[in-house]
Amino acid sequence: MSAVIANPTPALTLYQQLADSVQTLIERGTLRPGSRVPSVRRMALQRDVSIATVIQAYTVLENRGLLEARPQSGYYVRSRPGLLAPEPRMARPMARPSEVGVSDLAAEVVNASAEPDFVALGAACPHHSLFPTKKLARLLGAAGRDDPSLIGRYAMDASHPPLCREIARRYLQVGTPLDHDELVITVGCTEALNLSLRAVTRPGDTIAIETPTYFGILQTTQALGLKVIEIPSDPRDGICLDALQRALETCPIKAVLLIPTFSNPLGACMPDARKAALYELLATHDLPAIEDDVYGDLHWGDRRPKPLKAWDTDGRVLLCSSFGKTLAPALRVGWCAPGRYLERVRRLKFTNTVGTPVILQKTLSDFLRNGGYDHHLRSIRRAYREQVQRFSTAIVSAFGAGTRISRPQGGFVLWVELPAGVDTVRLHQDALRHRINIAPGPLFSVRDRYRHCLRINCGLPWNETIEQAIATLGTLARAQTSD
Amino acid sequence: MSAVIANPTPALTLYQQLADSVQTLIERGTLRPGSRVPSVRRMALQRDVSIATVIQAYTVLENRGLLEARPQSGYYVRSRPGLLAPEPRMARPMARPSEVGVSDLAAEVVNASAEPDFVALGAACPHHSLFPTKKLARLLGAAGRDDPSLIGRYAMDASHPPLCREIARRYLQVGTPLDHDELVITVGCTEALNLSLRAVTRPGDTIAIETPTYFGILQTTQALGLKVIEIPSDPRDGICLDALQRALETCPIKAVLLIPTFSNPLGACMPDARKAALYELLATHDLPAIEDDVYGDLHWGDRRPKPLKAWDTDGRVLLCSSFGKTLAPALRVGWCAPGRYLERVRRLKFTNTVGTPVILQKTLSDFLRNGGYDHHLRSIRRAYREQVQRFSTAIVSAFGAGTRISRPQGGFVLWVELPAGVDTVRLHQDALRHRINIAPGPLFSVRDRYRHCLRINCGLPWNETIEQAIATLGTLARAQTSD
Known part of the structure; x- marks a missing residue:
């Protein structure tokens, strides 16, 4: 049994530990409904942690429905904690390949x-x-006015280098160094997933996916003639590595496709240690992973979780994402960082849609460069x-x-x-x-x-x-x- | 043997007959280099044809390099007819399926x-x-200004109905009635071809194509795991129906993919009678055809040749085209009229790229509606x-x-x-x-x-x-x- 699987529940972060500890106090009645919990500053002193850690912990508890923030007053234990529903249960494993x-x-x-x-x-x-559509519309108008050839110049090359640089710069900030020319700009994350699947599988192959998972992924998989094995996913921590390992040991799986960060529909986020363990597992079985990171920038806590790609030392992760959930769904601009499959994905992009409209790429690149994105x-x-x-x-x-x-x-x-x-x-x-x-x-x-x-x-x-x-x-x- | 094949060279149109007849006079020296040919009006009287027919015939001869027009003077036999190169020869048939x-x-x-x-x-x-990029840029800017939600509204539906109506209206003018909701708007003609191929074949299947043909078609075919049989194509009249028939009778062909109107690279245009015969052949073998019509609007003569789709009475032609060669290559907007495969193509579109940027569709629709396109x-x-x-x-x-x-x-x-x-x-x-x-x-x-x-x-x-x-x-x- 590998070290990966021996430790299925990696250590919690400090703020998660604190949140759980406060939750226990609430559940045991030490902190009673309606009462005020210690102020952020006081709690930080009590537990010898930073103020940021306490804020994160209280945020988690607020989200769990246990605390409520009252402006200018502080955090209180919710008076109707009965309203807090339990979390869904993880599906039971059933690791046989299925036609989609x-x-x-x-x-x-x-x-x-x-x-x-x-x-x-x-x-x-x-x-x-919720999106800055007026600002984007202005940038789009300006892009066409300044250089109308962006409409008429047949861009055989899919990817607008300034946009790639902006995207690469942002990944660098979350510990994922990418060269801008490792990126292929696509028509939304959906095309990125398509090209990635086609780069690493052939029709009839089996891939492992989380369950439950986004139905678009199932439809794309079906359309490509692939079979899937559904691996149960924990509503908080994401794909069950134990079950995945068993599936990898018993089935001819060609790739793993998952949403490690704020999965759809569960919203699960694999902690760093689990992402590292998943990467180990992939390396052991010499398998590629297709990572849908489309929700990665939508963390509610302070820290943007690292994508799985951050652990990718040998190019086996095909990172797929887009601006569809964060900025401009209808512009349909996404990207793929295909690692060692770069040349294959580039060619598939050419055969699939040739290019992604460059004027839209320039508009997004201008928006990102002007610093409005953060x-x-x-x-x-x-x-x-x-x-x-x-x-x-x-x-x-x-x-x-x-x-x-x-x-x-x-x-x-x-x-x-x-x-x-x-x-x-x-x-x-x-x-x-x-x-x-x-x-x-x-x-x-x-x-x-x-x-x-x-x-x-x-x-x-x-x-x-x-x-x-x-x-x-x-x-x-x-x-x-x-x- | 079907009637189709019994008449491999359908009757020439009046203007083609006239052009050929004048060409013979030049080749025999009756009309000598540098001499003026009869005026359009005189020739029309001489041959008892309309003035339009003579103009068409002289245009053909001008293009063949035999005549030259001198402003305010008329048409002259070119003084260096030696410069007129012969046409390329048709490839020999070699009808075995090949991996691409x-x-x-x-x-x-x-x-x-x-x-x-x-x-x-x-x-x-x-x-x-060559493209009206400034005007398109203005329309694009205006579209965003008037309705910024075009950038932010997630359009699950691929196709912008006003654009579909404009496209359908134009096909109606060339004898090809289509309902606007029979159209799927795609990311260029390339995506339309992809979706069409995926709708009518499975990996490993064989399709018939013309030879020579556009390399993008070959690459797309290869990427989808299809095999091809290359059918020789005549540099003027397009795919050789005899050879196609033989191939259909001997190989398990699942579809025919071709560019019947101004093919790439030959520039061949199948005369109406050959398109009709091709359609008969498809019907006899109950096969779909994927028609790449991307050059159809680029006729030099007066008449826009009808697409093969004009003969489609039972929905077996998947018409694919785009604005890439006529209006706005970099906007990457194309379409597919998939006939009986509509629902399949629609779903494949959703799994491939979800939608085509609606603000670009609206821009093109506005351009077409404002009447600047003709x-x-x-x-x-x-x-x-x-x-x-x-x-x-x-x-x-x-x-x-x-x-x-x-x-x-x-x-x-x-x-x-x-x-x-x-x-x-x-x-x-x-x-x-x-x-x-x-x-x-x-x-x-x-x-x-x-x-x-x-x-x-x-x-x-x-x-x-x-x-x-x-x-x-x-x-x-x-x-x-x-x-």
Whole structure:
């Protein structure tokens, strides 16, 4: 047994330890509902940690629904801790390769996402008002005015070097040095995943994925004629390395595809030690990994988690990402850092779409260079975090006892496990009639799993329509169990 | 034997008959070099045809290099008819399926195309000055200003309905009625071809293609794991239906992929009757065809040839095209009208790149709706035609006796067959050292064919640099034969 697997739960960070310790005090009643917890400064002194660590810990507890911040007053233990739903359970392993079926359900959810008057809880799409679209529109207009040839010059080369440099610069800041010409700019993260899969597999091959996982990944996999093995994923810590190792030892797996940082739909984030262990496992089995890092910049804590790519010493990680969740979904600009598969991905890019519109690449590159991106990210992270908390509270009240909800530390989606007996495919169909779109659980697996689960998009600024929609979902779900 | 094949050379149109008849008079010396041919009006009376027919016939002869127009004076027989090179010969059939190899040569040509200071005779890319880029840049800026949400609104739906309506409206004008929601907007024609191939084949399948054909098609085919059978193509009339029929009868062909209208690289245009016959053949064998129509709007004559899709009564033609050769190469907007494969192509689009940037779709839709497109097309057709004629003349002088050149009636590329003994791969390498990029013949086949051929991009406004480059190519080629 390798060292990797012998230590399945790597050491917690200081702030996580502190959060857990305070949580224990709450659960044991030492800190009672409604009481004020020690101030940040006092707690830092008490525990001999930095102020930042305490802020992180309190943030975690706030997100877990245990504390609430009162402006100018401090943090208090929530008076209705009963509202805090437990977290969903990890799926049981079932490591046999499966064909991936075409999903009419996915098409239905996707089509409903395009309906302008639906409450868009289905697709993982933030509301456009959260993005700096006016500023981007100005930059786009200026780019065309300054150099109209950006529209007419056939760019055989996929990637605009200034944009690649900006992206590489940002990865350097999170301990992931990349050369700008190691990047291939793609049409969104979806094309990056496609090219990566095609670079490391052939039709009929089997890949390992997390379960539950983003249905777009399943559809892409199916379209490429690949089989998948679903590896259970812990709602907090991500893919189960034990189960992955067993699968690697028993099946002819050609690659692992996963979202290590704020996964979709669970919101799980693999701690650094688990990412390191995953990389060891890949190296042992000499396998490539395709890393979807599209939520990586959307951490709510202070620190941007490192991507798996940060551990990549021999080019086996194909890092895929985009600006789709952070800046400009409709510009469809993503990228791939394919490591040792660079030349193969470059050629596949040429055969797939030739290039990515260079005027859009220049617009994003200008935005990044002008330094507005970090400021924007701070504001969007705050917004997502607040929205997720509001949605979370509303979901618990709407669905009641027996509901489990994920507690992500980043991103903007929630995974909800409803009381036994609720069928979310039926809930989805009922909801459509109320012009509400949700993503029912079975979408997120190739087996008939998660029928009582659903994913909720919290990328929408909170308002009464949403509040009402969630209440309606609760009513519809309860109607099922009282049938 | 079907009626289709019994008539491999369909009747010529009136103007082609007239052109051929006048050509015979020139070849026999009845009309002598330097002499004036009958005026359009007189010829129309003499032959009892319309004035339009005579104009078409004289245009054809002008393009064949036999006549020249002198302003305010009329048409004259060219004084140096010796400069008119014969046309290339059709390849011999060799109908066995071949694996498609990855081509380093293609990568080399593509990479050199991105070099700004190279004479870009390699890739089939018109010069950006030929496109209305300033107007498009203004429309793009306005689109973003008027509705910034076009940048931030995640469009799950690939296709912008107003653009689809404009495209459908144009096809209606050439006898090809399409409903706007039969169209899928793609990232260039390349993505349309990809999705179409994936919709009708599985890896390992065999498809029939023309030879020679565009190397991008070969690369895409290879990347999808398909095998190809190369069907000879006539430099004027396109794919040889006899040879195609034989191949269909003997091989398990799953689809035919071709460029029926102004093929790349030959510039061949299948006459209507041959398109109809091809369609019959497809129907007989119950096969789909993927039609690359990217040059269809670039006819030099009066009439826009109908696409093969015009004959499609049962949805077996997947029409693929883009604005890449006519309007805005760098915006990467194309489309697919997949017939009965619509739902499959739509889903593949979602799994491949999700959507095509909607702000670019809106920009093109606005341009088309404002009516500037037809005017622009007239000007670009004239420009391409003049450029091709200039290039053609220069190529004949540069390469001398034994050279054959295609005589397209549309588009902007020339296929050149050099005297025996010239190796165009070597010529390409020598030319790169002179900062000249060409596309050597072997790129256009999966077998080692066309080693003495090359394709020349005439999409560049004529100037001294180009004149010099072609002369240099001639010198380099002659140096080979005098080795």
